[in-house]
Amino acid sequence: MANARRGRTKEVSYAAPRMADPKEHARDGSATRRPPAGRGSNAKWRFELNGRAAEVTAPPLDRLSRVLAQKLSIKLPTSCEGHACGGCQVLLDGELVQSCAVPMVHVDGASVVTSEGLKTDRVLKPVREGLRRLASRPCERCLPGLLVTTRAFLEGESVLPGESAREALEGNRCTCDGSAFFVEMVETLARPVRSRRPARAKSAKPAAKKARAARPKAARTAGTKARPAKARAQAARVSSRRSAKARPPEAPAAKKRSSGSRAKRPARRHAPRRRR
């Protein structure tokens, strides 16, 4: 009901100063000096949308998601509007936000980037390539939010070093199969992409190099040699047979056999020392 009321232009008046001239407030000492725009009139908002200047007329408490979808024809799922699905996530001044939780009064003069503005983004290139290879792609409703969150996770300023992709993408809730595949893919991609970031590379690289140099050469090369696929398969078969033998029903028999053989075996005696 509240949203419906806000959506109607006749019931909303905007009496706020546009803040174009801050001195305007200082002169008379009142922040509400500017006369109300009148009942039914919306306010004009100027902001940067995907690198281009945008101007839109909307009520001050209208949600950014709704304005983007309805007035600027940006593909954003706007059905939830309860911060539940995460499909409408955008970057507001570089910070990941849910556009359904941002009123237009907070967008004035800001920079907004949606998933459409990230089509040629360098950071998301491996993610987009990975998307083509996925068995099941995320649906149209969750993909925009997933891409924006991934961008913020891979290059965002405020991501913690130990934070996993799963934790970052937690806010994108969708029941489609593809979103689960997508999270796994980002988890795989995140490590090399995030390690390229200069702030962390500086601290992490020298320590890793030192540790590598400290290890003997044999130890360094031993772990890196990969066994051929045939040998790996054979080893897997052998281990599966062993594990099958060690299952609970057979375990007592094996134990009995081993204990019996130990019991029958004669006690070892030290051989007498040879005389020189």
Added chain:
Amino acid sequence: MKGDGALEVVRAPNLEKALLLLSDGRPWRLLAGGTHALDDLGARATHVLSLQSLRPELRFVFVDAHRFRAGALATLRDLATSAGVREKLPLLSSAARAQATLAIQHRATLCGTLVEGLGAVPAALYALDATFDVRSSLGSRPGQTVVTARRPGPSELLTHVHIAIPDGRARQVFAAAPEGVSVAGVLVKARRRPLAARLFAASEKARPLRLLRTEQAMALGRGGWANAITKDLDPLVPARRALAVTAAVAQHLSEALASMR
């Protein structure tokens, strides 16, 4: 329902102007981050004061060896990513991360979360015995303890939050349990003294409550305080999920105790 009421939205240019506006007698509703307020503002409010323009004054986090000080408009993400907070107040940092998803953390503010009073961050602030400053055009009420203080009135604005950093003997505990229940606490064990625990639990739908029985059971040191946890969490957790929640909380607490020995 307020069918034809006009909605006035004002952006305060600075803190002084915001306080002047709040004292003019009109029923102002404050809009800080917008994550909670935006949902119910339209239905009730006729006058909305946006605090976003006060960010240069009130969005900061300061931590030194003895105290934590943050502006009311510091976001949960600021708390989660601040190196000082992570080092000195890991409880608050963990709570900020557990409170909401990444996108909400970027918008939700400390003052909004504290006034709303739901979730992990209020529980952590209660456990750390935080204080806050309230200002109005008539004066200020500094050092209000979060547990006992009167909530900011219609002409008042919560401006700063302070926490005295617990000393080295204190162990900060945060447990995120099922059903959206969070338990935040500070345990202190001094020589020849019983364990002093200060534990609070909160959920996404309930304000923090103190786990007094659990505190007492831990101080007595007899063990078997799972029953006390279950009884304490009774108002927050449905009976069918009580076992899982109690187990999760008990595990965190026993791990914290073990690390103290």
